[in-house]
């Protein structure tokens with residue numbers, strides 16, 4: 061008997077070979093090209109040779125995979141299952157993959173349709189179980205024995221509100237049901253033979269009142285009926301209210317951390333697929349450290365003197381705080397210079413891809429008669445009126461000592477100050493030399509100045525105009541690369557200063 065891949069029985073070997081030959085010979089005329097190598101034969105009762113070409117894969121008699129199931133001897137099946145398990149274990153070894161799969165496939169999106177179709181009071185008990193389960197999974201990914209309720213609430217905010225985007229169903233269940241009721245209101249009224257102008261679906265008014273109370277809003281059902289994306293609007297309002305609540309109860313450092321992590325593109329690393337070739341992957345220890353830093357969790361048990369060593373062999377000795385802020389400001393060790401050079405190289409690559417003329421990294425003799433190098437990347441004929449332009453990359457930590465005493469009312473202060481400092485230092489000398497000077501200042505948590513966004517927009521538009529991919533795609537990839545680069549170095553700076561890391565290096 062012969063089976064096709066879908067399990068159909070189609071006769072003996074001669075019949076199958078006839079079909080095979082028919083497709084191979086007649087197919088191309090109809091645009092159907094047989095890929096001979098993709099064919100497999102499993103013939104358990106084989107008595108002699110078969111007429112198929114040598115390229116066709118002959119499955120040994122121990123077993124075969126049919127419709128994803130293993131059919132064959134016990135040894136074959138065991139091996140098959142082991143392979144699956146190994147693939148699964150491989151995935152679960154990588155924190156970034158674990159997190160991506162959890163957030164993208166196993167979290168709230170699994171039951172969004174349920175939230176839209178059943179009122180929250182009916183689901184109440186089940187939703188609690190879902191949220192507890194998500195809470196536990198996140199603790200496992202972070203490798204912590206217990207994730208506090210406060211950190212879990214923070215983590216469950218969307219990434220643009222400084223969370224990890226692991227939504228809690230109890231927060232959005234009301235929004236989902238109201239949103240769906242608003243969309244189907246007229247249809248349900250017609251089915252129930254009621255006047256659509258006055259029809260109100262059961263329980264929706266109470267849900268909206270609950271929402272108005274929790275999010276301090278004043279929506280009315282009539283007003284929402286014509287509003288697009290009601291679920292998104294209401295969910296956003298709930299999350300915004302939660303963020304506000306967390307900020308109100310937090311110390312200035314946490315408030316500033318939340319503000320910094322809410323900046324545009326500061327969360328791109330959490331959404332990037334972990335593609336090694338594009339520089340979007342973070343090893344597990346770095347990824348977990350970066351997640352904990354974002355949630356404001358203690359990274360050390362107690363403060364200790366920073367063990368980083370300078371070129372001359374001198375130890376830093378400044379107090380290393382439990383949140384890791386000193387690691388991002390420490391001038392000892394290699395963390396800062398590695399981060400700077402990594403970021404500079406990503407941007408230089410983008411400048412070249414944009415087709416800018418004569419891109420030079422770390423150009424020598426930028427200023428006549430001086431060894432000063434105001435720019436990391438120099439290009440020619442970029443800005444009208446200047447023969448050359450110098451771009452200078454810098455990264456500042458938004459939670460360095462002077463910024464954590466008082467809560468900031470706006471985001472990006474650290475990046476803006478770093479930008480202004482660079483301008484003050486280099487603008488005069490550059491103007492005298494006829495050099496157009498552009499500081500590109502980031503914060504170590506990922507936010508950046510307007511000049512950065514403006515420059516990235518311009519370069520990626522130029523790259524897109526040269527053909528190939530859309531500027532949107534190029535820009536998103538670049539932002540993700542920069543975001544991953546900053547988080548990688550943020551985490552590594554902390555890891556490098558762990559006392560046990562220093563001990564193992566000495567050993």
Ligand SMILES: [Zn+2]
Nearest residue numbers: 366368376390
């Ligand atoms: Zn230090």
